[in-house]
Structure formats: structure tokens, C-alpha cells
Amino acid sequence: MIDFLNYVINGALIGLLYSLVGMGFVVIYRASKVFNFAQGELVVFGGFLVWWLVMHVGMPLAIGIPLAFVGAALFGLLIERVFFSRLVGESVFAMVMVTIGLLILIRGLILLIFGPQVRPFPIVFPLQPFIVGDILIPRSLLYGGILTIVTGLGLSWFFNRTRPGLKMTAVAEDHQVALSLGISVRASIAFAWMLGAVLSTLGAVIYLSGKSLNFLASDIGLIALPVVLLAGLESIGGLLIAGIIVGIIQGLAVAYLDPWVGGAVGSVLPFVIMLAILFIRPTGMFGWRTIERV
């Protein structure tokens, strides 16, 4: 029973981490209608920024991490300036293809700049787990989970209640309509990428704290996709719930199914969930019902 509880709680917290990575994804979608396949690469880039500032340059964490956020935001702005500002008015297809190009480009840049070696990531959160009774909770995940919930609720409020947030939502609905209503699509996309990059860096800090880092960590960007889909692409608040659900299912599957099939259920299960969502309810739990059926 205690084992079960352990799996559920840890699974839920890992799920919240997926939500955080997914948040970068949703923010970009919510403000620009672009499906960002390069999300995992943004996470790795953020991770390397933190590593470089803290471990290589030797800044204290309290300065290095905020600086990394600034760096990530600038990187997001750069992406928008170089690629997406030229594509306003082009088809969404082209934009999504550009993100596939970005995926490869950023991966190559990371390899060129930071090298392929495995790097030790700074220990941001204390390593000793948090112990309640018989339940062990890693501190990084616990604090990360709390941060995720706070960020998620904040962003949800921003996009659903404030004027700038609603403007961006309009951009996600339709670029042309937004433009004709006097909303700057470019500014919206720029903001989306900056925010997305910052959120990815935050995700990297929580995900990688005390672990090792190399370019393969980008897989988390793909694992976060099912969470995003379950929540329904546009909903930030829903992400939190979806993350917890996917995380718990994954945690339990790894614990109870792995011995039966010989491992690696955890890596494929999110995608099975994703397929199931796509077939049963493509709009997810909280998405807008705008997905046209054929």
C-alpha cells in the first residue's frame, strides 16, 4: 500500500514536470498557433545556459538562473526575429516545418557550442528527499511541482482574464482576423517564444537539478506531448490535471507492468495514451472544440 502511494505521488510530481515542459508548448501554441516540435531542444538549450553560467563561468545560483532566464528569453526573441517574423501570413504548415528545422538546428548549435559531453548539472534543490512517514519525495520534484502549479495558475489567469493574454488568444484563433482587429501578430509570436523559452529553462532546472545533462535530454519535449494533448492544446490550467493523470498512469505502469513485458513501458506508454486521446477525443479534456473533423 505504501509502495502504491509512493508510486502515485512520485508519478503525479513527474507528471507536473511534464506539465511544465508542456506549458512552454501550449504558450507558444496559444499565442501563435504554431505547433512547436523543437520544445525539447529549448529545454536542453535552457539547461546548457544554466550549466554554462553556473558551472562554467562560476556564478552563484541566485544570479546564474535568473540570467539564464534572460538569456533564454533573448534566444526566443532571436528565433522569432530570424524565422517567424518573416512568416507572418504564410501558412501554418510552413511555420510548423520551420520548428522541425529549428529542432535540428538548435541540436546542432548545442553540439557546436557546448559539445556532446555529458555535463554535471548544478544542484539547485537539495538532494536528500523529503520524507513523510514511509513516503519518499525528491525535493526537486516537490518544489518543481509547487512552482508548476503556481506558474500554471498564473499563466491561466493571464491568458483567460487579462487584455494582452486575450489578444494573444485571438492570434491563436486566426492570424488574419487578429491582424485586421489591430492586434500585432508579430509581437504576440515574439512574446510567445520568449515565454516558451523561459518556461523551458525553468523545466530544465527542475528536471535536471543534480543530474547529468547532454543533448539527449530533449526527449522530455516529446514525452510532454501526450500531456499537452490530453489537456487539449489550448488549456493551461488543464495541463496541470492532465500532467498528474499521465504521470500517475506512467508511474503505476512502470511499477506494475514493467516486470511483465521486460521494461521500457514508461517510455512508450505516454504515446499509447496520446494515440488513445487522438482517437477518442482529439480535443482533449479542456481544448477548444475547433478541431475540424473530416
Add this chain to the structure above:
Amino acid sequence: MDPAGVFATRYERDQALVRTRKQLVSLAVFVVLLVALPWLVGPRMVAAATVMLITAVVVVGLQINTGHAGQVNLGQAAFMGVGAYTAAVLAIKLGLPFWLSIPLGGVSAAAFGFIFGLSAVRIKGFYLALTTIAAQFLFHFMVLNLPSSWLGGSNGLSVPPAEFFGHRMVDGPSLYWMCLAFALVMVYGAYGITRSRHGRAFVAVRDDDVASGMMGINVVRTKAIAFLVGAFYAGIGGALWAYYVRFVAVDQFTLLNSIWFIAMIIVGGMGSVTGALIGVFVIKLVQESITSLGPTLVEQLPFLGGDIVFATMNVFLGGIIAAFLLFEPRGLMHRWNILKRSYRLWPFPY
């Protein structure tokens, strides 16, 4: 457009692939050159050309699926892997000859692809692309987790060499000719498909699926067929690959490979079989040159480190995809057509 004085008076003429005598001659010369290639160049070039032919088969399939039918497919490498594994298992377990196991590899890949194409019943657009990413991961999971006596697990499978009338195809030229034969048939088939009723339905669905539905095209079926055809090509390519490398393993068929394939059709030009071939040629050529230049470069500039090649390749490829989408979304094929047109019209502007 056609050169001056050439105009079609019948529908068949209008649809013809070869329109003038000169085109026929140059096509014949090209094919003869392709066949004679092993006598003309060294073994290294023949190996590169063989890989190009295999990739061309896969990418032409992707072109039909993504370029013509507009269904983004990020799982082409997985479909290729299914074909490769099927051919390998058939050759090892049943001892089937290559001319049976390669088409069967294509068929099994097509069946696998069709499952994902069927999701078009419920969803469209980029959601569909996501199911193909799932295909990639499911493929890896299946191979690695099924009993290793079936698919070899993480060790991969060694494939016996193809035999043709008692001749064991282990040397470069005969493998090259085998791949060339399959590639010629498949590419010819692709031209046929794109000009057929199905090909026109693909383009209609790509351009507007609501309108094409109104015109009586069964949109869901068309999308599923697009996946079926695309995956069939991938499976044939994968089976050729299995016979060429004589070893199959999961890490030959990764998501990154699928993305390379997409890059090839973007560079070559979406919606044109010839464009796909050009894209394969250009990207593979660049890949080859970077891989062969890399070691010398590292020797000259030791501070760069050995992994620089992979990194440069990624930067180059990512840059090229983005640059083409920004500046020439219609690819090299479009540029070539502009050039050809202005040559034919010269000295008049239009």
C-alpha cells in the same frame, strides 16, 4: 511549359511524362549512365549512390504522402524500419528470395502505415503528424521488447545476402543494380500514381479537404490511401536497406531520420516526384561530403573535436530547412522550372 511548337492535342499527350524526342533521348542517356555507373566511378561513389537510391524510394513515398496529399508524416523512418525488419525476418526464418521478401516488406510497412492513416477518420492536420511520432516510438518499443528470438531486440538482425540465379549479392555493383532496378520501378510507379485519379484526389485533399469532399472525393479514404502508399514505399526502401547493409537494428530508423526525409522534400520541392529525387541527391551529397571532409578538417583544426561533423551537419540541415521555407518554400524544383521557362522563352520575358 513545353518548348515552342510542342502542344498536346489529346489528353494522353497532355499527361505524357516524356513530351519531346530530346527528352526521350536525355532520359535514355541518363538511365544508361545510371546503369553503367559502377564501371565509371570508384566503389565509394557506388556505395553512396546505392544509399541515394534507397533513400530516394523512401522519400518519393514521403513526397506522395506529404507533398501531394498534404499529410505531415514524421514516422517515415519507422515505416522503413517495419519493411526492413519484415524482409530480414522473412529472409532468415523462411529463406524467401529477395524478390519476394522486399515486396512483402513493403506490404507489411503499408499495413502498419495504414493503421496510422486511419486516424485520419477522427483527426486532421498536425494532430495527424503526432500519431506518426507515436508510430516511431511504438516501433522502437515493439522491436526492443518483443522476445529477442523474434526481432533480435537491441542486438539487431543479420540478414543473409540476396541471391540472384545463384549469384550472391555481396559486392557493391550488384547491390547497386538491385537497388537501381527497384528504384526505377518505384519512381516510375510514383509518376503513375501522381497522374492518376488517386494522385489528383491527393492534391485536391491537400489544397482543401472540405471542397474536395463536396466534389465527391472520399476524403478519409484518400488520406488513408496516401499513408498506405507512402508507407509502402518506405517499406520497400527499408527492405532494400536490409539487404544492402545486411544488418538491421532499431537505431537505423530514428525520428531524426524521418526529419531528414522531410528536409529532403522541402529542399527538393513539395509536391513533385522529381523534386523529391533532387532533394535526396542534394542532401545526401552534402551529407557525404561533410562526412568525408570532416576527418581532414578535424586533423587540420584539432581544437574542433571529433564530433564536430555531426554538429555541423545538424546546423547545416536545420539552417537549410528554415532557409528554404523562408526564401523558397517551393524548393529547388520550382527554381529549376523558372530557369527552364526563361530559357525556353528567351529572348522574350513571357
